[in-house]
Amino acid sequence: MRWIIRFGVGLAVLVLLGLGLLAMVPAERVAAAVSAEFESMTGRKLTLTGEVTPRLWPSLGVTTGPVSIANADWAETEAPLFQAEGLVIDINYGALLGGSVQIEGLTADRPQIVLERDPDGRESWDFGAASGADGTGGTGDAAVVPAAATPVTLDKATITGGSIRFIDRQADRVIALDAVDATLAIPDLAGPFTLALTGLASGKPVAMDLTGGVFSAFAAGRVVPLTASLTTGGSSLSFDGRAGTAPLVAEGALVADLGDLPALGALIGSTLAAPGPGLGRDRLTATGDLTLDGTGAVFLRGATIVADGNQLTGDLDLRPGEARPKLVGQLTAGPVVIGTGSAEDGGTRTGSAAPDGWSEDEIDVSALGALDAELVLVAPSVSVGGMTLGETRVLVTLDRSRAVTEIRQMAAYGGQITGEFVVNGRGGLSVGGKLDFASLDLQALLRDVSGYDRVVATGDLDLRFLGVGNSVAAIMQSLEGEGALELGRGEVRGLDIAAMLQTLDPAYIGDDQKTAFDGLAGTFTIAEGVLSNRDLKLVAPQLTAAGAGEVDLGDRTLDYRLRPTALAAADGSGGVMVPLLITGPWAEPRFRLDLESIAREKMEAEARAAAAEVEARAKAELERRLKEELGVEVAPDESLGDAAVRGAEEALEDETRRLLEDILGND
Template sequence: MKRILIILGVIVVLLVAAIVAVPFIVPKSAMTAYVVGQIESATGRKVTVGAEPEFSIFPEVKLSLSEVTLSNPEGATTENLAEIGSADIEVDLIAALSGEVVIQKFVLIDPIFVVEKDKNGRFNFEMGDNTRTSDTGSPATGGGGAGGIGDGLVLSLNDVRLENATLVYFDATTGERQEVRGFNAALSLPAIEGPFDIEADAEWRERRVALVAHVDNPLALTKDGSTALTATVSNDDMFTVNFEGTAQGGAVPEGAGKAEVEVSDLAALLAWVDVALGPDVKLPSTVAISGNMTGSPEKVAIADAVIRFDQNTLTGNLSAGLTGGKPYAVADLSSEALDLRAYLPEGGSAEGASGSGGSGQAGGSSGWSDEKIDLSGLSAADADIRLRAGQITTGIVDTGKTDIAIVAKGKRADLTINELALYEGNAAGSVGIDMRNEVPAIAIDLNVANVQARPALQQLADYGDLLGTVNLKANMTTRGDTERKLVSALNGTGNLTITDGAIIGYNLAAAVRNISTGGLNMDYDSSEKTDFAEISASFTAKNGLVNNPDLKMNAPLLRVTGAGDIALPPRTLDYRAVPKLVASLTGQGAGGERGLSVPILITGSWDNPSIRPDLEGVIKGVLESPEDAVKNVQGIVEGAGKGGVKGVLDAVTGGGSGSGETDAAPADETEPENPAAGAVKKLKGLFGN
């Protein structure tokens, strides 16, 4: 027995000695030529090795190479598919003798890998027809039989690294070129069943991105199975993505689990990945998204999502992906409150006017802008988004309960307003923007009910001198890419009513009454106002000219009708209002009441309109029908009743209030039996008779 053990010992020593002696017996150049020949035979590509390799077998098989190249196929834009500065490989010999592949070290330093797709869609790494034949002439699978990759294979990766690698991608069909530099990676796989760990970082477009990932059983992914996966991708300046869940192998790999995304600089991130939005598009500074994610290379969806951007929070479900290279998003989201003021164009918010100073006139003197409105951001992605909120603050229009939907597809975007609570009322309707032609087209269908005029106008137009409850219906279209073009192409119809309100700054009844003094005083006075029961009007717009044929206002002692044009492009007015003094203190149901009419012409610019009495129209009416004029005055008197004549006449003509003339009867005289006679006298005096 002892002899047998001695013989076996001698054999082992001789084997070890033979293994150690191999590198010295077999020339390194011969070994290099053999390895190079095998690689060239398998790939059909030329392989070069620079300096003489370093090689040893015991106790580990070690191979060190430098200046290694693998050529590209003919027609490629670069000479080589791969260039490696140096490579160090160590394999555990003892483990190999027992049937295990234990890679103690595999380090590539300064490698450059170039992936190209030619104009026919073929990649440069495709070697022949990607098959080889076995000794029997049938295609070899290169795997471990029907069981798939890894069957019967014992593999261990200890120190596997890439240092300062460069990855280049070029697509000849599109001309796209991408380059990743400074790619470093460290991999660990103690066994083929896992676990697998990787830490990597690289520079793309002058920013470094880091990856840390752990896979419980990578072998399961090769057999269309699933395994636990955790991963973190981050850039210190812009974003962090965390995932914890499972990964599913297959022709289309999938993942499912808890995902968290935090973006610290959204604008920089979008610019980094070449997502171009219009210059007028303003973005949140920070964004965070978390939820239960399912994802594949084509689509990512997050259920029970929580989205935070700046100080705002949204919850709901969303998904996104790419269709034909264009991103799309689908979302159904809700929020208790949103503050969007920071994301709207500068100058979009209007501070509310107090209504207690200044001229009280709305509108500026700057005119319409000719600056081009960039709507390209609306076509950057397709979208189908539903948003519900308890309130939304924009600084332009602030809303209460909100339910809106936005659908953008191709070069068309549609906003549907299902519910919009604003200024104590509600609005519903739709806005469509069509950018399929060179000039954008816009269509608006709006229905506003019970909105309070003063807070709405204060915020929208910096005008706070109109009170009342507004109901509005409008159906309008326009087209253009500047403010001026949009107002110049406005077409459509609508109608408006304002009830139970007041006009602050003007007493219209007193202004009409004071015509008898020789002028029409329409100066703004915040202490004055005109109460009214209702204002109603319809309008038609044609190429920016808005026509109103039927203005009506019912107020105590006053009825007003009107008609005229508002020209939007030049911002001018050409309007004739006909106020009528009546003897009724009520504002409703007075359409048939008689009274004294004094037409008023409102013309000129919005900023400085001319407001003057249409005396020519008054005289013409009296001369054409003097009897009707007398009856109108008599109607006022009779409506006031006996004892109220003087007050009505004063209201009509300014008698007793600075007119320079009075019809007050002396104390010792009685009132005339026919009160209309005094009214006729006043009427004649008004026209100089």
């Protein structure tokens, strides 16, 4: 605002100086003289086209035709810094006779203002960067428009139907305001000033009101008392404290209602998505003591953040970075609830709230790229999508759209969770983690995560996983990973395996049926959303079982084969073994005794026994012939082949010895 005030007031004074010449000098020469004086003072070319018309009634003033002020010579944009279809300036005649300039009105008709900051931080509205008053090109207030020798006040400066563009090449963003109407009042240079502005940012209404202390000090960049309020869409911010502009510093109380983040993002030239339930979908506010230290850093002390029903308190620091700002802070929360999984929340819960499958709604993680972060969060309890956790302490690190949540402490389902969880928004969305669950109530965990509650036990689970996709369904169908499960004493509800084996009747299924066990363990791998297990072991009072099969996590179906053995002897031998097939959707699985496999295995066993009997008879016949025909006894640890070779070798030796004896005897 300072630059607008300076060149606006300077322009008004210069035009005013030409009023006395207008009666004697043509308007073109007056415009040329004013333009030359403005360029000498600022280093920027002022162009006045059309007539400069004086007005003596009903008030003293002047009206110009189209006017423009050149942008900095280094600016990439070709648009002027300022251009308007005309200016109307009204002067208080009585004050002028008294030796002061009181501008009753300064109106710019449909002005277009284009501001630019280059990658090195140069600002096109800094006139001192272009040319000093002495032509040396110096910087600072001494190189800007000098104060008028005559005291000047501005009752009201008005912009109607204007537009403002701020091209920030350092941050690679554009801030745009259209349909701008603004009013600035400076009744006394040594007193307070006010600014009221309305406009549109990406079609959303914007309104700002600002009241400052001593204008002359503020125009010079010094710190003065300041109150400000900003409203855009459904968001509003207010500040009450002190502020200055050279450099930008502030200290005071901040109250922010961020109920419309997309509108706020449109205003500041960024894309901000609407948060989900528990993260501020229905309510998002922040209050605290705000400090800007002049380096671009922002500090919020004693902050209170309310996101829907969640409240967090602590301190936050937002510091500028090379590519994006970084948020650092420590927050303490009350009970935190993020997404209840109800139908009102869009069915985000992964369990029984979505019986037909995982949600295919696109997950928007674009907000991860807005800044980097390092946040410590402490909460007595956390509920995420229906999954309930106890006392929690986590460190969240956000770097280039990749968020890593390091779990330092997390009580859950009667046990503890440690490890880390990763949400990666670089070039799409992927999620992964390394999680260790110790002494967890598995029934409660599975019920909240998947809607499956038939396993009642306490145990340990190690899980490593990675999924890629822009929806829960896509992620579940792409999962890769591995893990191990070990449970203590518990039960599987819905079927009685021991009764099935004793009666060979698969009808022992229902809510009143269960299979108790003393322990269950196994390992698994996950590929393309399908969990595979080959080494499940179950030990129960009346049976033991081994299992293998697949669980399709993407389609939420089972294809599993359990081989239980019931009524076994004390040494584990004997008993009845009938494979149990578990298939279908895991919400309503089907159980079937695989009697066909028993018959098949019996036939295979009989065939193996018959083959063994034939082999035994053939072996006995061979042994008999070796003994009777060759006189060879087969040793206990000797094969028939070895015995036959040995017998042949011994017979050959005997025949060779006999022939030698005959030859030697004949001689």
